[in-house]
Amino acid sequence: MQKLQQISKRILYLPPFQETDRPILAAIVGEEKTLLIDAGNSSRHAKLFLDQLEKRKIKGDWLVLTHWHWDHIFGTSEFPVPIISHSKTRDKIKELQKLSWEDRDIDLRVDEGTEIPFCADAMKKELGNQRNILLSDPDIAFETRMEINLGELNCVIEHVGGDHSDDSSIIYIREEKCLFIGDCLYANLYSEKWNYTIENMLQLISQIEKYDAEVFILSHHEAPLTKAEFRSFIQLLKKTAFLTKKYEGDEEAIFGEMSADLHRGLNELEIETIGYFINGFS
Numbered sequence: 001m002q003k004l005q006q007i008s009k010r011i012l013y014l015p016p017f018q019e020t021d022r023p024i025l026a027a028i029v030g031e032e033k034t035l036l037i038d039a040g041n042s043s044r045h046a047k048l049f050l051d052q053l054e055k056r057k058i059k060g061d062w063l064v065l066t067h068w069h070w071d072h073i074f075g076t077s078e079f080p081v082p083i084i085s086h087s088k089t090r091d092k093i094k095e096l097q098k099l100s101w102e103d104r105d106i107d108l109r110v111d112e113g114t115e116i117p118f119c120a121d122a123m124k125k126e127l128g129n130q131r132n133i134l135l136s137d138p139d140i141a142f143e144t145r146m147e148i149n150l151g152e153l154n155c156v157i158e159h160v161g162g163d164h165s166d167d168s169s170i171i172y173i174r175e176e177k178c179l180f181i182g183d184c185l186y187a188n189l190y191s192e193k194w195n196y197t198i199e200n201m202l203q204l205i206s207q208i209e210k211y212d213a214e215v216f217i218l219s220h221h222e223a224p225l226t227k228a229e230f231r232s233f234i235q236l237l238k239k240t241a242f243l244t245k246k247y248e249g250d251e252e253a254i255f256g257e258m259s260a261d262l263h264r265g266l267n268e269l270e271i272e273t274i275g276y277f278i279n280g281f282s
Helices: 043-055 087-096 103-112 117-127 198-208 227-246 251-262 268-280
Strands: 011-014 025-029 034-037 062-064 083-086 140-142 145-149 154-159 169-173 178-182 215-218
Touching: 011 043, 025 043, 083 087, 087 140, 103 117, 140 145, 198 227, 198 268, 215 227, 227 251, 227 268, 251 268
Parallel strands: 034 062, 062 083, 083 140, 178 215
Antiparallel strands: 011 025, 025 034, 145 154, 154 169, 169 178
């Protein structure tokens, strides 16, 4: 079972579970209020999180959604607190409220290309026979940026978009120098070939780099990244974007220069990243 982890006195998180695509869920605990981040991919996931918070006598006051993907919103009905999201996230949730989540309907959407096979499989594993998905409407929708004071703890919520989902938002806890990235630095999965695009990625990175953070949380990474680890990841994304543009998506040329610069063969993450940028190059 996933167990609540503590980054600091004020920040706790439930680690991800890859088999059923559960993302990180988190609680930011101020002196007066608590902000919860993401609702989980099922009622079971949400209840697990809330039960573990209750054992620590932590009760949420607001819930913020990083984006609309199923694994971040299917547990919303379990949270008896106001929900905050970007306006695009709210609009997408309203669309999803009309859908059926029975196997045949999920499979049909996979055939149509509007659902991802990986997500379909994860949904079936996570949900079992409990398919009565109740998606709550966000109570507060913002457009660009908003701030919440939790009591000696200030959180900035900013819309950043990106290839993964154009409604993506990040959450920065100023006093803790902690930045919740969500899924925004992951590839676009709702396409024939999973991809990054150069323009979107560079714009996204410029928005993220504005924040003075020491700890970085990506929703499907097992543990938070240090500043050095995150900088290394960002440099890989920047370098690959540059080489993809320089060589106009020529895989052999990109592999050759990056390998020569590193004085070694490329690792799995580097190969995957190059593949995503090539897939998105046009």
